[in-house]
Amino acid sequence: MKVNPKYLRSIEVLAKAKNFRVASQILCISQPALSKQIKNVEDAYNIEIFIRDSQGVTLSDAGKLIIDEITALNRHIKKIDELISSISQNNLTPLSIGFGKSSNDFLPVFIRDFQKKQNNISISLSDICSQDQEEQLLSGSLDIGFMRKPSSQLLCSMPVSSDEFVLAVSKNQYNSDNVDFYLQKYNLLMMSNHSKSQINVNTMSLLKNRTYKITNISADLQTIITLILSNTGVAILPKKSILGIYDAIQLIPFQEETSWDIHMVWNPNRLSRSVSLFIEHVKDQIARPVSG
Numbered sequence: 693m694k695v696n697p698k699y700l701r702s703i704e705v706l707a708k709a710k711n712f713r714v715a716s717q718i719l720c721i722s723q724p725a726l727s728k729q730i731k732n733v734e735d736a737y738n739i740e741i742f743i744r745d746s747q748g749v750t751l752s753d754a755g756k757l758i759i760d761e762i763t764a765l766n767r768h769i770k771k772i773d774e775l776i777s778s779i780s781q782n783n784l785t786p787l788s789i790g791f792g793k794s795s796n797d798f799l800p801v802f803i804r805d806f807q808k809k810q811n812n813i814s815i816s817l818s819d820i821c822s823q824d825q826e827e828q829l830l831s832g833s834l835d836i837g838f839m840r841k842p843s844s845q846l847l848c849s850m851p852v853s854s855d856e857f858v859l860a861v862s863k864n865q866y867n868s869d870n871v872d873f874y875l876q877k878y879n880l881l882m883m884s885n886h887s888k889s890q891i892n893v894n895t896m897s898l899l900k901n902r903t904y905k906i907t908n909i910s911a912d913l914q915t916i917i918t919l920i921l922s923n924t925g926v927a928i929l930p931k932k933s934i935l936g937i938y939d940a941i942q943l944i945p946f947q948e949e950t951s952w953d954i955h956m957v958w959n960p961n962r963l964s965r966s967v968s969l970f971i972e973h974v975k976d977q978i979a980r981p982v983s984g
Contacts, residue, residue, distance in 0.1 A: 694736040697769055699729045700762050701740060706730065707759050711748040724895070746789045785964045786814040790825040790837040793913060793933035794855035794954050799838055806973045813966050822890055829959045835967050837957040840890060849955040852978060856951035857894055859944040862923050866942040874944070875904040879925035881916045884908045895928045898946060 702719055706726065709715040723741045734741055739925035741755040751759060791799050803815060818834070841849055859871050865878065865924045880899075882892060891913075907925055909916055916927050921940055934941055956974055958967055 695733050696729075699733050699765050700769075702726055702729045703755075703812050705732065707751055707755065710750060742953075746803060764966040765843065775965050784810070784813050784969075786816065786834045787965045787966050788816050788818065789970075789972060790818045790820050790828065790834045790839065790901045792822060792825075792839060792930075792954075792965070794821070794853070794930045795932075797932050797935075797947050798853050802974055802977060805977065806970060809973070810966075810969060811978070813969070825957070829957060829962075832959070832962050835958065835962070835964070836956060836970060839957055840952060841955045842957050844853040846961070847957050848960050848961065849957040850975070851953040852953040852956045852974060854951050855930045855932045855947065855954060857898060857928055858950075859926055859943045859946070860917070860929045860934060861926045861944060862920050863940050863942050864923055865926075866944075869944050871946055872902060875899075875902055880904050881909055881919055881925040881927040883912070883916065891928075891930065892902055894950070898928060898948075898950065902915055 702715070702721075705718050706712065706715040709718065712723045716723045719726060721729075730742060730799060739754050740752045741758070742749040743752050766775070789799075789803075803817075807813070807815070820828070822837075822839035822842075825834060825839045826835035826844060826847065829837050829842070829847055830844060838852070841851075859874060861874055861878075865874070868874075880895075882895060892983055909919065913929070913933060917938060919925060920927055921938065931943060935943065956971070958971060
C-alpha cells in the first residue's frame with residue numbers, strides 16, 4: 693500500500709467539507725499538513741483527486757471514481773479499531789467450539805444460557821470428530837471441545853455428560869431386542885473406513901465374535917439414518933445422535949457396556965477471558981441441582 697490509511701480519512705473529510713480550512717479543523721491538523729497529505733497521495737498514484745479553485749475544492753473525475761471505496765474502507769478501519777479496543781478493554785474474544793453428535797442434548801442449552809449473560813461474545817460451532825477437536829485445541833484453532841477424554845496431557849478436561857452405542861433399526865423391521873438377530877439378517881451400514889472415526893473404531897470392537905455383513909457408505913451420519921429409515925440396513929450409532937429425533941427408528945441396547953463420558957476440553961496454555969467465562973458457566977450449570 694502506497695498511502696497511510698489516515699490520509700484516506702483526510703480525503704473523505706475534504707471531499708465532504710470542500711474546503712481545506714474546514715477539513716483541517718475537523719481533522720485537528722493544520723491546513724499545510726492537510727494539503728501535504730493530499731499531495732502525497734496524488735503524487736504516489738500520479739493522479740489528481742481534487743480540483744482546487746478560489747471557491748475551495750471539488751472532486752475530480754478520478755476522485756469521484758474512488759471516493760465511495762475510500763469511504764467504505766474508512767468505515768471498515770473504524771470498525772476494526774472499535775473491535776480491537778473492545779478486546780483490549782474486555783479481553784472478550786469470539787469463541788470457537790467443537791462438538792460431536794452426542795452433545796446435541798446439552799450443548800444448545802449451555803450456549804443459550806451463556807449468551808443470555810454474555811451476549812457480547814460471539815460463538816462459532818464446528819461439528820467435528822474427537823481426534824480433530826484435539827488437534828485443533830492443541831494448535832489453537834479451537835477454543836473449547838465437547839468430545840471423548842483427550843489423550844494429550846497438555847489439555848484439561850472435565851466430564852459433562854455421557855452416551856452409549858445402540859443398534860438403530862427401522863421400526864418397520866423391528867420385532868426383537870436381540871442385536872445379533874439384526875446383524876445376521878440385515879446389512880450393517882457404516883461410514884467408509886476412516887482412521888479418525890471413533891464410531892467406526894467402537895463399532896468394530898462391538899462386532900468381535902459376531903456374525904455380520906458390512907455395507908460401507910461414503911457419506912455422513914445423516915445419510916446412514918436416511919438409509920435406516922428406508923429399510924436398507926441397520927447401524928451402530930451413539931444413542932444421543934438420534935434419541936427423540938426420529939420416531940420411526942427403534943434403538944436396541946447392547947448387553948455389554950458401551951457407554952463413554954463426554955468431556956468439555958480446553959487448552960490451559962491458550963486461555964482467554966472468554967474461554968474462562970464459558971468454562972465457569974458450564975461448571976455452574978453442571979453443579980446446579982436438578983429441580984423437581
